[in-house]
Amino acid sequence: MNNNERILGLFYSDKNNLIFDKIKFSEDLSEENKNNLDMVSYKFLGPVFLTTASNKEENWKIELIESSLSHYQGKVSDVIQSFFSLNSSVNSGDGVTNLFVLIGSQHTEDIKDINEILANYIHPSIIQGKIVNENLLGSRFDFYKFITSELDRGLHLIDYALGSSRKVHWEEQHNYSCVGVIERIKSDGKNVTNLYTYDENEPLRREALKFIPSYYVMCILPDYYETLINETLHLFNKKSVFADIRLIHLNDDINKVIFLEEFSVKNEIKTSYGVILVQDKDNLSTPNKISFYRKNLRLILDGYKDIIDILPIMNEKFKPKKWGTLTDEGLNNIGEILDSINN
């Protein structure tokens, strides 16, 4: 895969949720795929809007969605190592705007650097450029022309920054409390998706709701984005790889939530276990480092432990009750019971 075959898209949504996009197409992409890719921006930004509007005062932002990529057995035609999306959400006074980048690359990529370009340069350029140009040009200001040009510049800047390996940056160490475990099992014709968490009557369940968008949203995100990333890979003709969600970062300026997932494939059954982690909230469970959760997820997937044995290790207050998340009925149940602050 040369640089022209990278997956790269930049999407901007204005305060009215109107979406403008710029996608880098490789030359051999069919017209049909190009047309289908037109909807990609709407699909990727959909949960961003949903999360923002999760009937709470806080504005939740999806910061990062990262998937791990694996080759289907016997197929190694696409050399692609990383697939991730970064989102910058800014409330600039007259509304929230989002700038979302979609990247698939043959390198592991320095995500922090790309995130800083997105959040500190490209997004401010758009917001500030609109203010300055509106002021200078008045009614002659053509927003469509402006945003097309800015997205083009932004796309080129990100494209130029790509092609490096991931660097380890110094970051403050945090502890995390687990507020939910999501189990996803996929085999031909049969999918199972469950949430394990506190009992509905556990006071800590209500307390945890203060620090996450909602259980409903957290249950939707992994499956939604995994399916969407696989669909996107397909549209970009990367047909020898499949994706599994690895990380989702969300924040509401005060709280930070991480969804961390590990997976394994055995006998054509793909099993994934993920944890919903809340940063630095010691009252929700015994806090642990991310590596602790990753290690315990691997213990389940590698068959050393059963999910029921691991649940009290993740959070001593968890109950082995399964909350189905596959159907609308199951999700509504979660929305009505687990997301209720009254019962």
Place this chain on the structure above:
Amino acid sequence: MEDMEFESRYKIDKERLSKYYERIKSHDKEKGLVDHITNFLINQSISSSFEEVFDTLKYYEDKIVEGRGLLDLAFEWIRAQKIRLEYKKYLIRAQYPTNDLCLAVDDCLYRFFLSYDEYIRNLFKKDIREHNFSALYEIFFNTFDEKSLIIEDIVQKHIHNIPSHYYGSNKINTNVMTLRQGLSNIIVKDYVNVLSARKEEEVSNSIPVSKKTIDESEDSNLEKIIKIKNEITEKKGKEWLGLQITTENRLESLLWYLEHPKLQENTKLLEEIIELYFFAKDSGFTKMEGIIRKLDQLNITFRKFD
């Protein structure tokens, strides 16, 4: 980026510079603060004329935040040259696809000047208008040789293009637009120069090998040039400790000429420069007269190093 982190990244020897400024001040006690600082900057090879520096300092004098002063602004002017040098080194190696000038501007603004903007604003009062910053960037990061940097003209040019915006009584951050206004032309001009230098080099390299007279002395010169380039870039060794900033600047100018494609064609001149460099190095860079004279000659032959 925190101020201290920024200052250590683009370090200037403030203690040595302060002592030097004190010497200038004590030589001519009758003159005022702005005159002293102007002389100090001119002696640090900042700007090409006394009036330009003097007028710029006068313009920004009342815009500096309480507790800081014109000398701090002067130090920042010197630091700006250090940043410009780093940025030029980066630009010389940059390979922007299709020589995209917008990409060159965006990449350099993001890599070098965004953090600078955050840093330098701490030197000024919070309520000063944006065109003052874009004008400052144009002056701080421009070349000194090509045109006059007259502060009134520059401010007039920026005042209509970079308005300040307020949301209620709060000033809206438009720093990226200010940076683009102040620096886009400079970055484009610098990158175009890089591109033409590369083109000249390509032409020079396309001359058939049979026509070139390769002999042992050329090989030996090449090795010496590489050694000089490494020494000036790395600044390692006892000779570089406590080196005056003017000397350092002169050696960096020499490095710029050594990389000039046209110089490679003039073997005699190359040999003279190599000899002068090692002579100066043997004296711990105290005997710089030969290099200074040669720089003047190179300036006339090629063009001035900025």
